[in-house]
Amino acid sequence: VDRTELQVLLTRVADGGISPECALDSLVSGPLRDDLGYADLGFARVDTHRELRTGDPEVVFAAGKTAEETVAILCALRETSKERPALATRVPEKTAVAIQAAFAEALIDHAAACAAVGPLPRPRGAVCVVTAGTSDFPVAAEAAFVTRAFGANVEQIRDVGVAGLHRLLAVRRTLDAADCVIVVAGMDGALPTVLAGLIETPLIAVPTSVGYGTSLGGLAPLLTMLNSCAPGVVVCGIDNGFGAGVFAARLARRTG
Amino acid sequence: VDRTELQVLLTRVADGGISPECALDSLVSGPLRDDLGYADLGFARVDTHRELRTGDPEVVFAAGKTAEETVAILCALRETSKERPALATRVPEKTAVAIQAAFAEALIDHAAACAAVGPLPRPRGAVCVVTAGTSDFPVAAEAAFVTRAFGANVEQIRDVGVAGLHRLLAVRRTLDAADCVIVVAGMDGALPTVLAGLIETPLIAVPTSVGYGTSLGGLAPLLTMLNSCAPGVVVCGIDNGFGAGVFAARLARRTG
């Protein structure tokens, strides 16, 4: 909540610059005046105050939106936040083209299906994104892109599955040095448990929908991760690299 | 049941205008004569008495029907009900074209995939349709179209998700003034709970199949809504804007 703005309002009441009734109207609609908290685009209400509240601006989930809608929301977000880029995730290929056309400086990662408009923040802290298999890469790429865009350094380590433990051991020093580790795995989802028994770094597990039929679209690795016998594993939704990246970046910014 | 018709029949028995045996035959087949209760189109039996029983005429679920079948049922319904339009939901694009060709006056909402043939009834009462995210719009559009066609005023409020509560607070007055609120939400489905803790208006929740993989095709928000810790939330099936609109219109017509 914007404390300063409230202070201004109350001082004006004390000064007689605004009547108590009028101030009342503003206040009953919410902690902030309606016209300040969001931008109404007709088809969407962009939350322009989210960065004030949570430290991070709103992000566009571009799947299911037209290219025009995504570009319009990115414009609104770009105006709101000066120090953070406007982001879009799950960007369809057609929308990616429209974003590049609208914003020449846009940074687009096609593997991650993500776009950032505006300069990336100076990174603090370090996050490792580990994948169990090559097929988990798109989810890991989303996690890595979002981590960087939310203000942390990021390093990717690919294809270090449990079936060959020495591949894991070879990267242990890198993992120990990180502020946070994101582990992306499908199929049996056993990698986070094994890693959590080896390292001290806080670990976020992301199940993916990759696998044979019994994977049940990612439910199998999700359950494995939620039941991890190594303590201290926390979990995001299936294929939700975005959520893992946001959490990891927040953690790394605080500790890095 | 049509009391008048029965009265006519019994009076005719008393008058000797019809034999008891003949009346018996009519009556054992149901409360109404066979040939009056529905129109048999061969591929469908249109329930022409539903409006008499429930106050609202039958509606065509057009998905999985040919354009010709949908148009034929709309014709039958149009003849039955003089004061209410004949409606079709889940109208494929191709069927929409056929409806427009068959009925010049047809009102078609492409976002809602709905069509109405015949004049809309004079609206009574007011219903608000609230969506949590922009991707939930098609379900909300169906709910809104049906609400209006079933005889209530309707207002849509889009994109007021829980992650930015002040957007909610900004529209609270509108919600308080309505006779009924329909809340459409996917992903975590938390919006109905939050709203139900803030307002007095009866609230109907509709889960949508929008979301990342863990949404399980809408089961996740459905369960959230059924378990709402705010009392008095009632729920419709996944993506079932139609059912919510019917219930909301009935409620608004009674209270508005």
Added chain:
Amino acid sequence: VDRTELQVLLTRVADGGISPECALDSLVSGPLRDDLGYADLGFARVDTHRELRTGDPEVVFAAGKTAEETVAILCALRETSKERPALATRVPEKTAVAIQAAFAEALIDHAAACAAVGPLPRPRGAVCVVTAGTSDFPVAAEAAFVTRAFGANVEQIRDVGVAGLHRLLAVRRTLDAADCVIVVAGMDGALPTVLAGLIETPLIAVPTSVGYGTSLGGLAPLLTMLNSCAPGVVVCGIDNGFGAGVFAARLARRTG
């Protein structure tokens, strides 16, 4: 939100009776001052403003609470609301004894496992609670008790299952005359669909966990109700007579 209280605060700021800084502190913590919005009992924060916001006071869910805790919360609620009784649902037998000891005037319904402390409000409107089988009675009793305590008249109709339709037809007039119908059913959960095709009254369906093994603890009738082919059926969670009662009473108070 208590508009009056805010007006008092702002007038005091205008009058100089309170400094803007001090008012600021109150306001940033919420629309109302902390010490007004709830009663902190240590083990629970009773929401004393819920009636102001939603028209209905908070209710104690007594299962899993000690008898002492339930009685203490009922005391707090009793002081808050003068015109509505303090309610507890899912009251274990032992807690029921403690409530009766603490409040001589308490109204306790053992079949419903509910208790009300304080005079019942003058009822407006009428609600029918229909059960498909005798085993569904406890859930129906909870729905009926809550409906009455929340301010509507209530009538119960028992054991009118679908396998004997004439039992249904015999009560149709009563159902037609009500403002709202709650239908409680386990096993196949078909009763709400059949009723919704016969009457005009808004209908709320409540699945119960009664049935043979394939009922899956109530999931089977829940799914039946959510998929009802009769339009306008809305649904509450399994065995949730409470939620149905709250919604039905709100609806009946508006239309009755």
Added chain:
Amino acid sequence: VDRTELQVLLTRVADGGISPECALDSLVSGPLRDDLGYADLGFARVDTHRELRTGDPEVVFAAGKTAEETVAILCALRETSKERPALATRVPEKTAVAIQAAFAEALIDHAAACAAVGPLPRPRGAVCVVTAGTSDFPVAAEAAFVTRAFGANVEQIRDVGVAGLHRLLAVRRTLDAADCVIVVAGMDGALPTVLAGLIETPLIAVPTSVGYGTSLGGLAPLLTMLNSCAPGVVVCGIDNGFGAGVFAARLARRTG
């Protein structure tokens, strides 16, 4: 098992026409000699003795087979059974063309996706196939086709859903006169329960995968039917009109 053949074998042993050792070899491989019980086509072993054992010949499930494979199996079946047609179900459009080309006399029902090669048996007994909605028609068509091909008369009654009970009552006499009723329904799956409470005819329920999202691909009506509160409802798998037709025909042939 072919008793006659065994008798021949044993008589030959008694006669010395075959040595005990040689007879032993035949018998340990099964109740019948290997080369008699099936036709080995390389990619399939057609069960040419099924009619001897169960009264009905094997049927080709054509989905997932090439058109050539289906035609080849139909040939083998055609040679085996003189009095019953060779049948194929779930026939893709392309395979239907190939069947018609290979067997000029083939009877093909495109709605049912079924084909029969050879004269239909003289029908005994009567089966009614009832559908709740027009979208359930393909499953009902499969049930009807199979019923007829397996030797019973069949009548279809379409679109008599629960939401308009009088449509049901209008056809009750037909249902009462049948030897068996197949009820095909999706969405809430309530129709079999309602019918089973009204008639005396044995009733087989078939759930379909038709419906809004909460139908869960037919699991919802399946559960409804398995939990029917009207006794004596038996159930087939989702969309399995074939199984229902086989059972119904067997029943009708015995009672008709």
Added chain:
Amino acid sequence: VDRTELQVLLTRVADGGISPECALDSLVSGPLRDDLGYADLGFARVDTHRELRTGDPEVVFAAGKTAEETVAILCALRETSKERPALATRVPEKTAVAIQAAFAEALIDHAAACAAVGPLPRPRGAVCVVTAGTSDFPVAAEAAFVTRAFGANVEQIRDVGVAGLHRLLAVRRTLDAADCVIVVAGMDGALPTVLAGLIETPLIAVPTSVGYGTSLGGLAPLLTMLNSCAPGVVVCGIDNGFGAGVFAARLARRTG
């Protein structure tokens, strides 16, 4: 529906013995007069006309009812039907004692948890109840008791699981001679499929909740049976020996 009664009513209208208005009142409440179609016991509405409609009287599901309630309903049913016994299923031990005390002639089967009051009907046709393992016996016992009480002869064959096929083959003649076979099986639920490939008799499968943890309370054998690759298997709900018995008896009475 009781045709005779209707005829009487209409003749009285024709005779002037009753006014059309008065007859109208009776008829709009249902096809029959309210006071004839069921017996209202306060806590239950016993469907006294079910035998007229469906050929079989209502049955008491005693689980979840008090011993007094069950006895009272049995009394009401006993008065209604002269030629069929009043039945109760899922009878708790305590209720069984009360039934025996109230009706000296009551026939009680403790393994089946069933009771019959009144003389059993003369049996027609024959039903075999087959169990795969000894633990499935209670469900089979319920099926057998109900089959007999609903008017068919019944024979039980126990413990002929698939793992020893020769046990099956030894009883094949008995199965071939029956009018209907009920197969009760837990664990893998494979027995109905194997039997259906060997015999011609119509076959009803009943899954039980017996088994190791992966049986999921009977869901595993239920799914096996619904997916049977032998055509013509129909299925009842988990542990629902009652439903199987009703269906089997109806079938046997028609064909025996």
Added chain:
Amino acid sequence: VDRTELQVLLTRVADGGISPECALDSLVSGPLRDDLGYADLGFARVDTHRELRTGDPEVVFAAGKTAEETVAILCALRETSKERPALATRVPEKTAVAIQAAFAEALIDHAAACAAVGPLPRPRGAVCVVTAGTSDFPVAAEAAFVTRAFGANVEQIRDVGVAGLHRLLAVRRTLDAADCVIVVAGMDGALPTVLAGLIETPLIAVPTSVGYGTSLGGLAPLLTMLNSCAPGVVVCGIDNGFGAGVFAARLARRTG
């Protein structure tokens, strides 16, 4: 199937010692005469020929049977097989007492809830049973008891969970030397995957129902094991140590 017995029968036919008709009757009921293939105890048909067919005698699943029934079946099995002990699994404490009373020489393992009557066979080959946590012990004990009773040596290794990999590495030599490894694990079920990536020995995974709420009664580790990213892991049902022991012993007897 007992080839010798058939040879005797056929020789007698050839000799005229038995008529072809009489031999026919024996043979049509199955490959063997009815009275030889099983022992009919009234409540159970003990498969006395299973050892002839599959190399291993039948085993009593004692849960859900009375102590008397279990003892009677053990007697029947004891008479059938001279070289293998009669076994019972899932033995309730009360039944264990009855077995010890009936058979002084009975070997009873209370942790495994298993009993063996008769001398154990001379062991061939070696099986290791590994448990991830101490709570998985009862399932492992059942697997070990059955392995030994089915004719293989067995060694148990307890509590070598994935969270401390060095415990695993410490026992690797033992695992490499075995003919088969059974891995019993609950919670995340990751142990089989990790082991299968380290050793060459064939590995059978058994999920257990041990764990926090998200284990879903063992479904979580079951899915993990079925989705193992290390190839060559095969799986038994939840808590099914018995099945794992049977398979492992067969394998070890062949290779040891």
Added chain:
Amino acid sequence: VDRTELQVLLTRVADGGISPECALDSLVSGPLRDDLGYADLGFARVDTHRELRTGDPEVVFAAGKTAEETVAILCALRETSKERPALATRVPEKTAVAIQAAFAEALIDHAAACAAVGPLPRPRGAVCVVTAGTSDFPVAAEAAFVTRAFGANVEQIRDVGVAGLHRLLAVRRTLDAADCVIVVAGMDGALPTVLAGLIETPLIAVPTSVGYGTSLGGLAPLLTMLNSCAPGVVVCGIDNGFGAGVFAARLARRTG
């Protein structure tokens, strides 16, 4: 892994104090010598090196273990770690008594069902544990106990459910000041989403098995949390306060 120990070993090899063969034997069994990495108690292998690897010692999951076993493992852990207490979770009441008897200084929290033996570490950083309802308290108590025992300060905030948002707003400053927030919620599980939209602190959500029947033992709030539309919510398994406490303490120790 203990680098120092390895260095000692290798120096001894260089010094000739140990032969390469002997060193080889130690090393092939694992990164550390067998006899150092765990304490073998016969029924359990206590991982005495976990603190070296992951910064935190092993913890006893006491459910399903005898009181004697739990006490023995606590002894072994107590000897291993000097600076951290030995912990047990899910302690049955009987085991709690045994622990108190064995270790006079043991700290036992009966609500949390947890025990700590040995001095608590000096806390760093601050964690808030928030509960939505009073019934979620045991899970929150476990989370709080573990957080403190793993080295972070902890504050509990109870009963601030979503249905009364002002209760949330009243504690926002406390939440903003924390290094990590654990949110424990059952029923609809909406609280983490709402909080995550209001604050900047990293947030861990824990679903509980509290709720009406549709909660499905905690699956409903689990899914809500995994699908949170507020980014950056990570989730633990149902009722797993332990895992949340471990993660939160690690995070707080790094940032506090």
Added chain:
Amino acid sequence: VDRTELQVLLTRVADGGISPECALDSLVSGPLRDDLGYADLGFARVDTHRELRTGDPEVVFAAGKTAEETVAILCALRETSKERPALATRVPEKTAVAIQAAFAEALIDHAAACAAVGPLPRPRGAVCVVTAGTSDFPVAAEAAFVTRAFGANVEQIRDVGVAGLHRLLAVRRTLDAADCVIVVAGMDGALPTVLAGLIETPLIAVPTSVGYGTSLGGLAPLLTMLNSCAPGVVVCGIDNGFGAGVFAARLARRTG
């Protein structure tokens, strides 16, 4: 782990050829030096030591990889293992073309969607792959291809479903003579149970996703197999012919 290499390292330390510090660096990263245990291709880390550890080389899961990636990994594997071919499974048609272009000697099985590059090993032992229906063929083909490539002889037996048991009996001798049997079945999945009751050969069951709607994508046969009442059935994941082939080949190589 490569013992020889370690011995060389330690001897060099003893000889002073390498400093303890330097050796320490190698060892802490894992039992083997980083640069030896895998080949880092950038997008994948090929486990070149898997054959040393588990006796079988790594295999490429080609679904979800580009044709270029699959070819590159095959190259790396080809260099690592001289005596075993490099394998790829789930090969898309386009990738198959690329493999054939890159490796003229590649053996490609289009039905199995598998490719092998390099000479097949000399086979030991015999495996039978049995399919219940023709639609299960692709999964069986994958199992057969992998079995052969992993070093065992393989024979396929097609279309011997349970509905015609004599087809099974006809091939019993072949099954008895094998070292291992793989049974592939969809729909009801009953075939493995029936076979396991007839033969002595170890049996691996593979469920397929073939079937009508109630098959639930293969969950139905998976559950049937896990609950098999014939002891000693072990199970692989849905459609996982690969895993079954690996296990069967290992078993056959040991016993053949």
